[in-house]
Amino acid sequence: MRPAAAWDRLLAMLPALLAALAYTALSVQQWRRFDFPSWDLGIFSSLASAYARGSAPIVPIKGDDFNLLGDHFHPILVLLGPVWALFPSPLTLMVLQALLLAASAVPLTRLAIDRLGRTIGLMAGFVYVFSFGLQSAHIVQFHEIAFAVPLLALSLTAYLRHRMMTAAIWAGLLVFVKEDLGLTVTVLGLIIAVRALMDARELQERSAEAGRRATTVKQLALSFGSDADIAARRDFTIGAGLTLWGVFWFLLSTLLILPALNPQGQFDYTDNIGSALDVFGPPIKWATVGLLILATGVVGLRSPLVLLALPTLAWRMTGNVEHYWGWTWHYSAVLMPIAFAALLDALPKIARFADRLRSSSPAWAHRIPRWVLQPRAAAFPLGLAALATVITGAAGPTMPVLQLAEPDRWSVSEQAQQAREAMAALPPGTQVASDISTLAPLTVDHQVQWLHGPNQRAPYCALVDQWVLNQSPAQQQVWLEDRWNTVFEQRFSNDRYSVWCQQSAPQGWERPAPASRPQSDR
Known part of the structure; x- marks a missing residue:
């Protein structure tokens, strides 16, 4: 490896680090x-604990004997089992x-450095990794989309480097992160297939022109069946296969797997989708879309990769859940690698278009400044992408990194x-x-359920937030006692919390002495 290339690899890791x-x-x-901020960290911690024990992801927080694979389709989370076995703490999931x-910033930053140079490329990496979608996702703690973000970054980077098989492999794994991502995979497959068709058409036109100019049989033969033509056919096959893969897993997960594992025998989130007319209001939906356009640097709209955002935006903007509409939760995280990849895809195209205009005959085209053709021209759209994060920070608590200075x-x-x-x-090991x-x-050493959930099974203890x-x-x-038709007695109380337990102790458990006030870990 050349020293310059090795140095670029190290630089690409700086924003990620x-x-x-x-x-x-x-x-x-x-x-x-x-x-x-929500019950989600408790839910995923219970899931990780179950996988660590080698059992099904039964999560009582959602209900008695509730299998979380009947809530969302995320089999990739089985990878949390070994991690939890080594470090059994919800903090582990947050750090993961x-x-x-x-890590999702590494391939995208490396591509940005290759295309835009070290300075602008490095700046691009920081704009991406601290984008509003990633910051707002992390502050609401662990969700399955944490796996989708690096997979998308790896897939789209491979696509932009014309490595379609690699792009398809990384994208194909998205169907195991969440059921709706099957539609995103489908769109990427269509983009690859259409691009291959366009490449094939261009090759045919070139071959036809070469055939007309050929003067020998050998030259005529070489004008057809080139390596580029074979590559276009291969890419079309890859795109078509990826499209079918995405459709297959979306239908299988939503129509068969989720209803089969759901206690109600249904896909719980169907009722969250409204009509197509709901996309027109309230205004916060338009604000979110505007921020996403800024995240592409606006020029990213020139790239077909922006189409990958449509499935996610469709269910969010037609949904009847207010959290879907804005930018303060984790729902925009998967859109950040899409927006950034679209920006990186569009910048060279715009530069080439400007170059063609300058080379053309119209007098006005020669007025296009030469700096538009240089990598430093990317600083302006990158500034727009950074502006999206600044706006969200001013409009609400979505620039969490600033909290580190408080x-x-x-x-x-x-x-x-x-x-x-x-x-x-x-008492450890009990249902709480x-x-x-x-x-x-509590998930570290208890079976936990939500105090206000649908559970009919009485817990042994209840920890009440007063x-x-x-x-x-x-x-x-x-x-x-009315809630569970069971007699409870108070075991502990302070200004904020009280502990109530059933009068009969679990078998083999001895009631501990009253808890003393723990030392502060300031």
């Missing part, structure tokens, strides 16, 4: 403060997501200390019902 450190630090901040999101974020909150006190009063603020950390169930102790006891 800094992002991995920043996103991991954010995870540690949240973990120390017990800052859990930080590494996966950061001293208060590094301190252990009073809520976290009180939660740890309450958790210490729980809790609120969202303690679901995830900010959620704002009642007196007597009222809490009545609520719990």
